[in-house]
Amino acid sequence: MKVGTSLIVVSLSDALEGWSEEKYRDDPRFLWTGVAGTQYFQRELLTLSAGNYSATLRPEFDNPHDSNAISAYIGDRKIGYVGRNFAYMIAPQIKCLDLQGIECTVIANVSYAAKDDPAVATICLPTTIGLDRYAPERRLVESVLHAWERLSLTLRAEIAKDGYHLTESTWRQVRSRRYLVKDYKLFENARAFDDDRIFNVAMQELRLAARARARSEREQRNRQIVKMAEAGDSSAGIARQFGLSVGTIRNIVQKARSENS
Structure with a gap:
């Protein structure tokens, strides 16, 4: 066309x-x-x-x-x-x-x-x-995700810390970089950050991906904790290594044992 x-x-x-x-x-x-x-x-x-x-x-x-x-x-x-x-x-x-x-x-x-x-x-x-x-909506979302990858690590970390929601501060920073989105002229006026559906879809994808990574890392950590406990390491020692409470370590080990019994 x-x-x-x-x-x-x-x-x-x-x-x-x-x-x-x-x-x-x-x-x-x-x-x-x-x-x-x-x-x-x-x-x-x-x-x-x-x-x-x-x-x-x-x-x-x-x-x-x-x-x-x-x-x-x-x-x-x-x-x-x-x-x-x-x-x-x-x-x-x-x-x-x-x-x-x-x-x-x-x-x-x-x-x-x-x-x-x-x-x-x-x-x-x-x-x-x-x-x-x-x-295609997918192409529009991918253009936003591509622009996301070109933002500074510091700015991405700040937005991620807020659950991939924009604050007044991060809003101004992202808006100044809207030229990064080439396929879709995003945020055409000052209110669009709150209202733009494509941006919200892209942020939701990042949010879900972050949750999936956190869940995978937690499961990997828990497997390591259970392995250490089975090898005879003390709950106190494991807790110190992972920065968790002794009660949390015991709960992780107990849950793994009940699931495997």
């Missing part, structure tokens, strides 16, 4: 040939949902007749209220926003496409309950699964 292209996530021919919510209800690639904030865009909506339209999703990088905000447009008319919770899920991939100059086109429906009632807008959105073939 080249810069300036339009990515049609839901076929527009469906909109012209009796497209309906039921067609995509059980498809994990799509979600049919209401457009948020339509009460603020009634002037634009009231210029549209009831029916299906092609709509574009546009990430609002500088939105002061929500760094994951995604607005919906029919032509040049802004009709509202993707709901906050769902926008959090798809914003990284929508941002990635937008930064490549690729416009995400979907189907929107405008309806009126009665002649003088406000306009209601609904939209068929792509899920993360639906977007994955165009902006």
Whole structure:
């Protein structure tokens, strides 16, 4: 896909040939949902007749209220926003496409309950699964992990100490190095560290990997403790060597014996 292209996530021919919510209800690639904030865009909506339209999703990088905000447009008319919770899920991939100059086109429906009632807008959105073939989440996560490896050992250790959560201090340090993420323009505004899902997924992977390493090291240590105890070393001596209490050593040995009995 080249810069300036339009990515049609839901076929527009469906909109012209009796497209309906039921067609995509059980498809994990799509979600049919209401457009948020339509009460603020009634002037634009009231210029549209009831029916299906092609709509574009546009990430609002500088939105002061929500760094994951995604607005919906029919032509040049802004009709509202993707709901906050769902926008959090798809914003990284929508941002990635937008930064490549690729416009995400979907189907929107405008309806009126009665002649003088406000306009209601609904939209068929792509899920993360639906977007994955165009902006693979795995590639975005790996770009963050690659950038992580290029941070200083001191900074990584500080973040790891805090359970792979950013503090105000580490936030500023990482933000100053956001250029390290080449495939995905991460942290586009000052709030994005708290809100960016791809970053959170990457940190969770690091967190789980750290736990797995700690568990493996603990199991290896415990096997060594049991081996020393079986060789006749005293609990006090083993405790001093490993920096543990005598009670902990005895518990480790007792547990190993009960598991092997």
